[in-house]
Amino acid sequence: MTNDELKSKIESDFKDKIQSAVLSAQNEVIVAVKPEAYVALCQELKEKPGYDFQHLSCLTAVDYPKESKITVVCHLWSYRKCHQLTLKLDVDRVNPKAPTLERVWKSTNWFEREVFDLYGVVFEGHSDLRRIMMPEDYTKYPLRKDFTDDGFIIKPN
């Protein structure tokens, strides 16, 4: 299945669960998910024949302070079908909350802890949501764009 076919298949199968599906200039299928259908869509993508995304390759986030949002990004891969999919979920930047995917892919446990640690996104329902890289008493979120700290200086261009 080419990426173009994958995109149109997702568009027709999950019309009510997604906001948009686009084929990027780098030939990747990028799907923006509706927040309420996030976990259900992931479950279906994992189990439905034809998709078979058994492997969650990566889960991370991108901070967009101008639009006041943080985007949680998942990269899925199918070992059987050899295709890739990018899932995006926008969460509010002031009070960032997203449902956990732990019940779909167990591997998200640490990925979500990392996003919680570095971006401050709270994954609801997560079994063990603690800081993973930074000290436990740390209060800031280092990968946010407006992060400042003593000793952290960004040199001007």
Next chain:
Amino acid sequence: MTDLLLSQIKPGGESPFGTDEYVVNMGPQHPATHGVLRLVVKLDGETVKETMPVLGYLHRSIEKICENRTYPQCITYTDRVDYVSAMSVNLAFALATERLMGLEAPPRAQWLRMIFVELQRLASHLLWMGAFAGDIGALTPFLYGLRERERILDLFEMTCGQRLTYNYIRIGGVMIDILPEFVPKCRAFLDYFDPKIPEYEELLTYNPIFLERTKGVGVITPEVGINCGVCGPSLRGSGVSCDVRKQHPYLFYDQVKFNECLENDGDCWARYKVRMNEMRESVSIIRQCLDRLEPGPIETKLPPILKAPPASEIYFRIESSRGEMGIYLVGDGTPKPYKAKFRCASFSNTFVLDQLTRGWKVADIMAVLGSLDMIVPEVDR
């Protein structure tokens, strides 16, 4: 008093003192944890109840650093993500950036990249073999492994001047062309290396002590492996075909012949076998690359300032020595990446450690941890 207490202990009966779980810290300065990883282990006698890895001792926030550097500057930092297999990370970042900007390296550069990445895989697997055997008590293979690794590092040093952090694979090509004597020296090394693999296998593969420590220990079933995000040789030990070089070929991996090494048992021994067989395949890949190496340019012409198109993004995966290495880059039209994420094999492989060690003895933690081939700078980044 002591006599009174001792008199209460009946042979074969329960101790009047009661037994309790106790918590032991392994690391962060434990020599066998391959860096500064701390394991908080809950023990019942010698039996492991729970293993909780504590990360972050080597966290340098390379992703934040990359957001504040230009794309070519980032390559230097990628060396430090995984310093035992620096070429692979160089390659992953260079390829991701090239895809993002629509560039392509000339064929000679691609073949050179393949040669160096496969040599790096040999060097990394050799060090792993030594460390793994050392972890479970066999110290000799470490010396054997380092002896051959030294000759690979000499080849690297000859080409790019460095032995650990190479910064050799650059965006659009490679740093510098190989010397004329590189090809004969590399061939001589491969001829020398071929009979060495059976030598290691003689030391370890059917050694009764080694079998005792690894056979049936830390079994990853395919379902658990896939669900927990295990990747690379560790997952191939469970019989799951997951080699990115086969599934989603990059460079010229679709033009060379090699086998994906699979084992079915999923235990430490199977993971060991996969890596030993991968060394053989790597030797064969390097030979094919050397045969097809032709003169030509080694880098494409790059614009003076490398800028990614606005609102562009790429997720690019390669098979590094440790497994799936993914680079996620978001470009915003400036010379610096808006977001750079390194998805490292060690990070997801270490996650499964808790599940694998529950119910095993405390000494088995080292065997399982060693067989997963994790490296701490890659976990913490």
